[in-house]
Amino acid sequence: MHNRRARPTVRLLTDDLTGGWLSPVPRRNLSAGDLDALHPMSELPHPLIAKALDCFGEDPERDHPVGPIAAGTTIRLLEIKAGQWRGGVWQDPSSGVCWLVVAGLAKGEHLDHDDFYQRVERDDDPTRWLPGPADERLLKRETAARLTRDWELLIQKAMLEALRSVATGGTTTFRLPHPLLTDEPLAELTLEITPVREPGYQADDVGLTIDPDPKYAAGPLIWRLTIRALTSLSPPEQGWDRYHDSYSNIGEPGSWATRADELDTAVANDELLMSEPGRRSHYTHRKHLVAKTVEGRAVPSLCGVYFVPAQDHRSSPVCPECESLYNDLPN
């Protein structure tokens, strides 16, 4: 489940790696308490951390520490070296994850009081070096981020398959799992494409219904799933209409097959597509506008789209529909 490759503990970053950093940014994030900004811990810019990663990577068969630290006492430490830096790596027996738990400089022929080996030998409670709750939390978040990303790639792929099967018209229904509890269904999706040929309206309508498992309804996972599913079908955010759990959009006749090809490229490259916010500035009612801008709430425009007001609207071209509707208003 967790990636086993070597990672430092927060204590080590704060207390032991007092120098030798290739960038001041991680230590700044640390003192600001912004631990999430350190991710991924295994790749922090310090030669000893890089060495730990090199010695303890994804494949346990290729581990190559210097050897067990002779002075290591109650906990089993494996030694790594990078320049003058020395470090001790501990492997969690239950998870298999490798932790860089102690580090220091090799000094003065190892007779110096501050010398790494002296410190390790002297310490009467090495268990305090072991990963604590903050470390476990960071590890879980990294793993969760990886699992969530893999899950979004899966959703993107499922949308591609569904789109391919109904691009010229038809309905298909499929289920999507929870990112971790893969036996649990998160939601059932129904994709329908309807070619519409009416006088003055030639388009292929698309409708997506997302029926969530009640346990997860309106939660962040369902919303992530929704955003991912809609973006896979059509990235422009303002093109999507919604009523309850049904989302609808319009495409030129035959365009959904083309869209499937575009999506195919992204899926083949394991690339998660980004949604596209609106690029025009719209007219909206002044009422409550300031409050809604501050709160990040959506407002309706004159032409009918809903959007969250941004500060830099003046740099975008004005929506022509809004402008013409505004000019048609009395007084």
Place this chain on the structure above:
Amino acid sequence: MKILPIAGVPAAQLDALDLFAHRDAGPELRDILLNLSRCARDGSEVAVIDPAETLTPSQASARLGMSRTHLYKLLDQGAIPSHRVGRDRRISLRDLLTFEEQRGCDRAELAERFAHQEATRKAAIDEVADLL
């Protein structure tokens, strides 16, 4: 449908209305009058609709900005109530306005979710992390 120009009513007159509503009006009338007064202060509009006013599917779909095919789907699903007149259907303006209002809320929520998708992503990661 008619729009009442209540935005132009001066605050002093609204105060007088509130006073009357609190002092002299019966409870049902008081609620309506206070609602009206609040709308006027908010800058909202008051629309008056004829309860008997109906639209054809063509008119409704034009107003909602969708194809007739899509509208018929909504009618079939019962998302918008309708009744039969001969071979076709009619939709009451009131039902249409109710639908529009709900759709507005739903669209607004979607716009917000798109805008704040990073925050939603972090919340989703936290939810998964808690299960590990």
